[in-house]
Amino acid sequence: MATSVMLQKLGEGMVTSLWIFAVTLIFSLPLGLLISFGRMSKNKIISTIFKLYISVMRGTPLMLQLMVIYFGPFYVLGVQISQSWKNMAVAIGFVLNYAAYFAEIYRGGIESMPQGQYEAAKILGYTKAQTFIRIILPQVIKRILPAITNETITLVKDTSLAFTIGVTEMFTMAKALASGQVSMLPYAFAALFYYILNLVVAFIMERIEKKMNYYR
Structure with missing residues (x-):
């Protein structure tokens, strides 16, 4: 297989990985803040419910959560699983999982x-x-940025777990190409992609952190 064709196929996987990454961040960051409010609620019932949710999400593998969400409708309700449900299940699984981690980061900052x-x-x-909104949140964001950065970098790598339910992202495509070509080159390109994306994430977060130095 020509290098150009291989890169084209890896590019298709890269688009999927970026989609998972973007959707997870867009929805899990605000959801995590809401969950942190529930976790800090003075109502014992509410705080216990959210504490249990966070405990389950952080205490079980993301891979297992994806499988439960994807296969759940079939095994529990007998609903036939459609092809479009794969992407929806991945989005739901990643958002719910990362929202739990972000919730604890928010809580610690607040x-x-x-x-x-x-x-x-x-x-x-x-x-x-x-x-x-005007006083506490800006300072909290400044304090939690390093922890948020670490989770975001982890998310870049965790997108590869979408292969669990058959979503063809970057890692899955690289694995298929490497197996077909009996070559390490697809893995090398995949590793380069993950590394560059993490460099970009780290650079952006560092710039944001410098801009937030006002809240020292």
């Missing part, structure tokens, strides 16, 4: 804020919502 800032904002006439 709970690390000095109580005096809340009291000062109250004296100045800020509502609880205004205090959180």
Whole structure:
């Protein structure tokens, strides 16, 4: 197989990997914030429910979660699995899993804020919502950026787990090409892709972190 054809096929897998990466970040970051609110709720029932959710998501393999979500409708409800359900199952699985990790990162950042800032904002006439959005959240984001960066880099590599339910992303395509050609070249190109994407992620997050230095 010509190198150009191999790169074209790897490019198709790369698009899928980037799609999984983008969808997961777009939805799991805000969802994680909402889950962290539930986890910190003063209502014991609500906080326990979210604590259990986080525990399950973090305590079981993402690969297993993807399989449960994908095969669940068939085994539990007897619903036939369609081809389009694969992509939906991958999106749901990744978002729910990473939202749990981001929730704990958010919680750690929020709970690390000095109580005096809340009291000062109250004296100045800020509502609880205004205090959180204008004062607390920007500082929390600054504090948790390194942890968010680590999870984002992990996400780049975890996109390869989509092969579990037959989604042809970058790693799956590289594996198929390497097997067909009896060559390590597809793996080398795949490794280069993951490395470059992680460099880009690290660069962007570093720039954001520098811009957030105002909140020291």
